[in-house]
Amino acid sequence: MATTYEPIATTTLGSAAATITFSSIPSTYTDLRLVWTVRSTAGSNFPTVRFNNDSGSNYSWIRVYGDGTSAASQANTSRSGIGILWLTEVSSAADTFNLLTLDVFSYAGSTYKTSLTTASADKNGSGTVERAVALWQSTSAINRIDLTASSSTFAAGTTATLYGIKNA
């Protein structure tokens, strides 16, 4: 039986880096799932996800999030990448990494690409939980995903794994 859910590639940073890239993604699956544990080397890091190296204003997303005090929703339109969560810094909450997931539906299809993201960051007294739906306005099949730090870098120990999910 063909494997339905299998890892395509995984990366663990041995040293800090500003970008993690998955390239040459095969078109043989139905959906993609990215699972990412990450922390930042410094504050104010709001990483972005881009497809096929597209940095045009072709992304948008709507998120709902809570910070332990209140719940809110925010929309971003016509952006140059999908933004995900403020990252925990290495200077706070030792050994604590954020957990992010990205599910891309019909990534190899010929329609616009919709994704669901989850992001979890808890530092025992502060943090954020977030769910979002995102759109990439392109009909191209996704063959590359870039995870890029908005400022500073991703800390060593950050791990990202890309899975392929294949339907019947």
Place this chain on the structure above:
Amino acid sequence: MWWAALLNSIVSVLDSGGAGGGGSSYESIATATGTGSSGTITFSSIPSTYKSLQIRSLVNTNAGANAYLMLQVNGDTGTNYANHGLHGDGTTASAYGNASDTKITQNLIFNSSTSFGVQIIDIVDYASTTKNKTVKTVSGDDLNGSGRIYLNSGLWINTAAITSITLYSTSGSFTTTSTFALYGIKG
């Protein structure tokens, strides 16, 4: 005896599905595609051999207006469901709850020819005959200026094993570009 060990190793490889390794814990059960003339999709004769089910779907309708995606199980249209949800529209985070309902609300599918509503629906212990069934859904739709993100929990107040799942639109038919994939996850 060396020959016994050799035979055992051969059997072990065959039992594991081949030299490539063990069988999968996450299996595709069935896939359905919209027809353009029906707003209902049903997965039936669901085997009871998994621990959990997951549906991953990409949905649009030809309603010409926004429509809700709903879920029912085992053909039950009675007031045997409950539902709680959290959603955000980009401006406001809202919560809702429904008791004694005839279905479990999933999400609003926005009227669009270019973007789709997407859903990941999880049901753990679906085949249990001693538990009411809890459904978790993360879903949403983004149209670059409108849309919603949802986090839903639903309850089917019945201890029968789930053998069928129906997803339906409150308006219009699913387009031929809509896809629904049912997966089984082994425990």
